[in-house]
Amino acid sequence: MVLNFKKLCLLIITSFFSALTLHAQDDAAELAKKLANPIASLISAPLQNNTDYGIGTFNGSRNTLNIQPVVPISVGKNLNMITRVVLPVITQYNITGEGQKQSGLGDAVMSAFFSPKNSEKITWGVGPALLLPVGTNDFLTAKKFGMGPTAVALKQFNGWTVGALANQLWSVAGNADRPDVSQMFVQPFLVYNWSSGAGLGGNLEWTQNWKTNQTTVWLNPTLSGVTSLGSQKVQFAVGPRLNLAAPDGGKADWGWRAVVVFLFPK
Structure with a gap:
């Protein structure tokens, strides 16, 4: 009887921890x-270093x-507004001239995507984007306020996005002394996530300056994973950066990307 009771306790404890592990994986x-x-309904604070x-x-x-x-805001029974800001902090050497250094803030881009809360097949969002001239160095800012449309569409299935x-x-x-801005940014992305929260994927970042007819393209493969630091949920990602196209004299030989994302699930 005692032996059976010990086995029962062991079975209960094993089942309990197995359930916790499966829940953590889920x-x-x-x-x-x-x-x-x-445009997921998830508050997050990504820090992306290139x-x-x-x-x-x-x-x-x-x-x-x-x-x-990234901050999602409910604006109706069936509609979310997902606000995103990209604020670059830049330090560069030997870009504008030999021995020259610039550092400071670059111009920020703020976007607001209006997206249905329940999308059956394709998840999508559209809205405005703003160019905010907050750059702190003449070489890091266009000194122009800009605006235009932004959109995103994606499909998720069997671990794929x-x-x-x-x-x-x-x-x-x-x-008025600075050139006008007419710039397009396109970012296709592909990710596969395992049940553990690990992921493998990448994106293509294509920037087209219509005023100067200059094209910049980066390919960014990444390996990612979700974990906990105490009670704080965090995603880490890392990978190389490949500069496929750049204006004359501005192409990089190689680079790397590291990302830390602090998550605040509801």
């Missing part, structure tokens, strides 16, 4: 799925830390 998988969706080397004539380097908070995000910005005010 939780991580669900968070990873939401993070693969740029470091690039061998840029241009003077073999320069650039480090860009993008601070990218496939989609694309795009915006177009035109300057409408600002320093």
